[in-house]
Amino acid sequence: MTVLDADGPGSPSMSAASRSRRRAWRTGFYRSGIVSLALVFVAFSVLPLAWGISTALKEKEAVYAFPPVWIPSPITFENFIAVFNNAALFQSFLNTLIIATCTTVIALVVGVLGAYGFSRYRFPGRDTLLWSLLFTKLFPRVVVIVPFFVTLRNLDMMNTYQGLILVYLMAIFPVAIWMLKGFFDNIPVEIEEAAVVDGCSLPQLLWLIVIPMSKPALAAVAMYSFIIAWNEFLFALVFTNGLSKRPLSVALAFFIDENGIRWGELMAASAVMSLPALIVFSIAQKALVRGLSEGAVKG
């Protein structure tokens, strides 16, 4: 749709046949234009990673070869095999999966409730609260990290999943509330009012009307929180000890040691470990695509 939508306004004077022929030609032209633009973005996103992954397929001696080689020969899978045989890495992967999933779910719950409250209700202190949420994000990790450390220790949450989930929530839920609030503000209030007249309670209202209508925004928030929890390094390093709770980003940092970067292993591990995030995206995509256009707004 919008600028890039396929079917423009057809001229009424044209015959139906020529119009459809012309439309087919324009559609083809338009599609190839879109796809080539899309490929430019894909290239920008993927080429740096492709370089890294090509490195992971090279033998150690070939990593720093001049001139650079994109398609290695011979191709070796030893780095990838090493990743699959690395039990510690797998443990880190599970840790991160648990942390990222829980963070995302909690952030969504807190976010939906908060955003709906801020969007639909007026109460004293509302604006102050809303802005102070956002301004908490202005405090650099560097200055909050020692207080966070002390708080987590006092809560007995050092080196636990809960501890990391809590600190990531602090980074995520203000954003979640702001993003969702912006979205809720745009949902016509009349639907909810009608539902309330029909005797809908607040939880029903949220579950049956607001959430199904907000899938795209929820998907965006979910991806945001999943990725923050997936990638964060400093908190992950400081608030965990030992293998049992070590998150993935920290585990990957072990491939960068005092003798340099073990590119082959690092990129093989990064590539394999980013697959689940991609799967999450692919699922969330559907919510993004369907979204409101098929949702309750039309009905």
Place this chain on the structure above:
Amino acid sequence: MDDPFRHDRRQVLGGMLAAGLAAAAPGSLAAQTKPRGTVTIWVGSWWAPQVPITQKLWEADYPDVKLAFEPLPINGYLDKFTTAALGGTPPDVIDLDSTWVSTVAAKGLLQKLDDVAAKLDVSDISQAVWLAGRFKDAQYAIPARGGPEVYYYNKTVFDRAGVPYPTAGWTHDDLLQIAQKLTIKGEQYGIGVPADASDPSNVLSLFCPILWHFGGDFLTKDNKAPAINTPASVKAITYWSDFYVKYGVAPEGTPNFSTTRDLMPLFEANKLGLISSSSNTFDALLQKPNVKWGAVLSPDKINRAGGWTMGVPVGAKNPDAAKLFLAWLCRPEIQAQVMNRFPASLKARKLPPWNASKWDIFVEAEPFARSVPAVAGWFEMQTALITNLQKVLVKQLSPQQAADAAAAEIKKIIAENA
């Protein structure tokens, strides 16, 4: 809205206060009782393969105390330690790069280890690294890993330019000439000059020996004033920066190059003739059979002592057992077996596997190794220096101007830490 906030604030501030008190409490309350429990030890990631053997040897000697090692990645290593120390729950033992000790000790994060030092045979420990662990006449860290630095040369690069390999006894004049002869612009470069602000230790490895060779220094003898802008120091800065600025014998990207991430790859790709580094590079190169290389004592022999030293943080839960561990690790027969990096104990170097002839060069380099000054605020000083050295490389300042600017900043840092 106010009520829960206030309640919470009081609770948390109370927690902070308690943590502060705990951190301030003196460590050795139970000096007489026999050490028990667990010693948590934070070390660099290269320790990981050595943990089982260390624990096994330790258990034979001290079955009542457990060693819990936490190998950590070098990224964020110090950030993690600092946060834990300030948060009041540091480990019992922390492994520190020798250039970090004075800064960390000056901030009160480390306990004095004079009682451990008194029991040790100090003459057995590499002098340069030992001194790096001393701050204001007290010992704050005990070295386990020594690291005199040598030059590594790439034989392929030398052969391609038809230059004979350097030999012990070469001088800084020779170094410049060789670097010039090796350089074929865009093809290969004579010498790697690390200058990356994100990796200060690498920068110092090459810069320090040059500075000292020309008779310059960072600070005056009493550590009370900067000496980085004396004529001798400026001459050294000029010599160092001219590799890049005047002669173009260092790679083009030099102002942002570190040894590990940029120069080593160039060296491995046979694009770089010479780099200066410690014994861990020796290990790394041994694993690269396709690179033809050799090692030689630094020009005029002078070199910077690297190395890692172990300290006991203020607030450690088990300081007595921690000190016991430090003393134990200094036993030559233990250190020789436990370390997978060049040991700091001179006697350990005479035991296998360190008595193999390939390590001889580091034994020879040892007497000529020096450490950077162990003073408060060293981190800030080295940052100030490296920033100004970079300004010379990118031609914003002359060596004299950069030296004066660095001296002014160092003077301020000295005053603030006095």
Place this chain on the structure above:
Amino acid sequence: MSLLQASPGRLGGRPAEAPARHKPSWRARWNAWAPGYLLVLPAVLLIALMMVYPVVQTVYFSVNKVQLPSFRTTFVGLDNFARILSNPDTWPLVQRTLIWVVGIVVCRIALGLAAAMVFNARVPGIVWLRVLVILPWTIPSVVGANLWRWIFQTDSGVLNQTLRSWGLESWALNWLGHPDTAMMAVIIAYTWAGYPFVMLLILARMQGIPQELYEAARIDGANAWQQFRYITLPSLKAVLLVALILEIVSGLNSFDTLVIMTGGGPAKATQIWGLEIYKTAFTAFNLGGASALSVLMFIAVLVMFVFYGAANKAAQRQRKEVA
């Protein structure tokens, strides 16, 4: 009971829609507020649990000299601020920070918006390309920053080598090794890591724009640009504002990418406010100074938003008067 029973009167209670005939009783007002409070309670609890202490400590430290490790404080008033403001390096730092923040905000939002437009099109297969575009976002910054550093490397980096092999010798710049290009290079790397998020944000909002609006516009003969200008862009205003705020905040605070790529060099060319805070706290161990830097940043952003709010209100009033 009334907490769970939303009533239409309270929903969307914009002041204009609910003109009060007489002043409601306290109880009635509380009943109107209660569901709102209840809904935002989890958020408030989280803030109270985690953020109050850090914020109080930061503000407190900013007016104190903090001694480690016991956090013994000596009140120094505005000394920490005075030091920062009188430091000749501060103004260049502000300039670089502005360049950095404007750079990443413009690049991320422009690319994110453009990508969202492209990937919003209904073309077969585009969904899969969209997954690929999001890839950079799944890479931890420790890995991404090192990867870009390697790619940008002047002598052996794949970028320069490729340019040279194409005969574009003069394009093969000393990316991270020269102050003039280093900032651009780190902005590119940082944009890469973050623009997929902006794209998703905008994409999510675009899905919510009713198709009917475009159909109606087309019937009225609006061209593509007019549709974008008068339908798409106004609908995206709120989400763009959120993206803008988030990116400004993330830009001001960022340090990890820079620590790995340049350490703030060469010659301080990429030293920005967030990195300065990091170095002040973890290199100089000066928590008072780091807190003061944070508070200054906070005030600057606050002032910016107050101005924005005022300008926004003024603009709205003007629009109303015109109408």
